[in-house]
Amino acid sequence: MPDTSLIHLLIRKLENFAELTEEEKRALHDAAGPVRSYGSHEDLIREGEQASGVAVVLSGFACRHKMLPDGRRQIIGYFLPGDMCDARVFILKKMDHTISTLAPSSVTTLSREAVLDITSRYPRLTRAFWWNTLVEEAIGRQWLVSIGQRTALERVAHLFCEIYVRLQSVGLATPEGCELPVTQSELADTVALSTVHVNRTLKELRRVGLVSMSSKSLAIHDFAGLRALAMFDPGYLHLEGEGLIKDRYAHTMLRTS
Amino acid sequence: MPDTSLIHLLIRKLENFAELTEEEKRALHDAAGPVRSYGSHEDLIREGEQASGVAVVLSGFACRHKMLPDGRRQIIGYFLPGDMCDARVFILKKMDHTISTLAPSSVTTLSREAVLDITSRYPRLTRAFWWNTLVEEAIGRQWLVSIGQRTALERVAHLFCEIYVRLQSVGLATPEGCELPVTQSELADTVALSTVHVNRTLKELRRVGLVSMSSKSLAIHDFAGLRALAMFDPGYLHLEGEGLIKDRYAHTMLRTS
DNA sequence: CTGAAGTATTAACCCATGTTAATCACCCGG
DNA sequence: CCGGGTGATTAACATGGGTTAATACTTCAG
Secondary structure (H helix, E strand, O other), X not given: OOOOXXXXXXXXXXXXXXXXXXXXXXXXXXXXXXXXXXXXXXXXEOOOOOOOEEEEEEEOOEEEEEXXXXXXXXXXXXXXXXXXXXXXXXXXXXXXXEEEEOOOEEEEEEEHHHHHHHHHHOHHHXXXXXXXXHHHHHHHHHHHHHHHHOOHHHHHHHHHHHHHHXXXXXXXXXXXXXXXXXXXXXXXXXXXXXXXXXXXXXXXHHHOOOEEEEOOEEEEOOHXXXXXXXXXXXXXXXXXXXXXXXXXXXXXXXXXX | OOOOHHHHHHHHHHOOOOOOOHHXXXXXXXXXXXXXXXXXXXXXXXXXXXXXXXXXXEEOOEEEEEEOOOOOXXXXXXXXXXXXXXXXXXXXXXXXXXXXXXXXXEEEEEEHHHHHHHHHHOHHHHHHXXXXXXXXXXXXXXXXXXXXXXXXXXXXXXXXXXXHHHHHOOOOEEOOEEEOOOOHHHHHHHHXXXXXXXXXXXXXXXXXXXXXXXXOEEEEOOHHHHHHHHOOOHHHHOOOOOOOOOOOOHHHOOOOO
16 A cells, blocks of 8 residues: 555645545545656656556655757646646556756556546546636646747746746645745746746745845745736636536546446 | 538648548538638627637638727738638627638538537537647747747748648648738738838749749748748648647546536 | 855846837828 | 726836856766
């Protein structure tokens, strides 16, 4: 029996969408494979490979990223504790991007069979997986808007707001701040700025009293101000248990057999 | 019986994923609601509204876009003829972005009921819908990389490559080029540049003999060169009928009942 | 405790892209 | 054929953010 105690973070996250029964929670526990520990900057899945199951980050930080042939790199998403990959990953023949840890992390995997089993037995869990995917896509759209339209200061502020709220939703943030075990140069690859300019931007955010980022953690001094600066509207994270899927027919959607 | 003859473009597109039977094609035809014609710059669905069905663009051009409170706008995806929205749109309680036409377009809608019916009866069609969604997400990731890491010239070149190949896949491109009924300022909102710089960039692409964009159409003079400049690798469009989903179990995935 | 490697910070300078604003070209309704 | 509006093009100038490079801090293995 693997130690999957930390899977409660995934459960907690999914419960932002809908309450789960004890049975459903148990099913998630049982579905989890062994927990593997990774150091910083190890690859979970590489571009071109086929995913063998759905990864769930239990602790630590990971990210999706893509590189251009000449080495320029863009981070296209973060995995925080409790986050899982899209439940459809293993449909794809090959990954079009790489997933790597940013910090030492523990990760478990829901095997293909376990996911198929769960989704055939627990409609509500399945819907929660959908919700998870939809939120991830909405986050991607926000990142596009940020990188395309926001200034450096707004961009970094927006990212900080998002991470803070996401960590809050799984109980990993305090009013004072949260962990952020990410290097300035990784931040740079995330918000599409140079390291030097990220440094300047952090300095400015500190100067105006909004946040300060020390080694591996983020201190939030004025969330309202940060939010205003970033034009951050948390709606896209759908964390209100808002019953995304209320329709009683929705559960049949895209059934394929 | 609505005139949905143009739905063959959707069929043609889906057949990039897998061959469809006559019955499946007929089902798609029958599922289509009335065709509506839109002029330029009309909204199909607005941010905050709930989608009532899955839109399919039969002719013309449309896009997804988001605006910041102060008016800055980012286009986050294009709908070309034959493209359909994610089959899950109507799960969401509210859209987090707006979909509008860029040019006069005709659009049909697969109602919620029609989609549920199709997906419950035709597993292969359902898988084709999945494929469609997965490709759209991969496109989103590419855009993030483009806007984050590519220079203005590379960015515009990459967008042109993508549009050209996508139109090709539904038979709407010739060796000489394709339609592109998009304004320079819309292009600017797409690639996150100013209109002036888009103009400079187009001039440069013309000067070096790669493409020229005249009113509403794109002439491709040297696709290989364009592709090299953009570092464009069409793999992410999954147009090879590569059997994304080969696994005979995959069709049960995420069944929710 | 020491050295090496990675990370952060800063300053100086540069350039890709933004801004403003003028002019031109085109289209379309009357 | 005229007039007005939208879109394209250019020039001149401004600037946000990139680059380079020097220095300092942190971490950690030994």
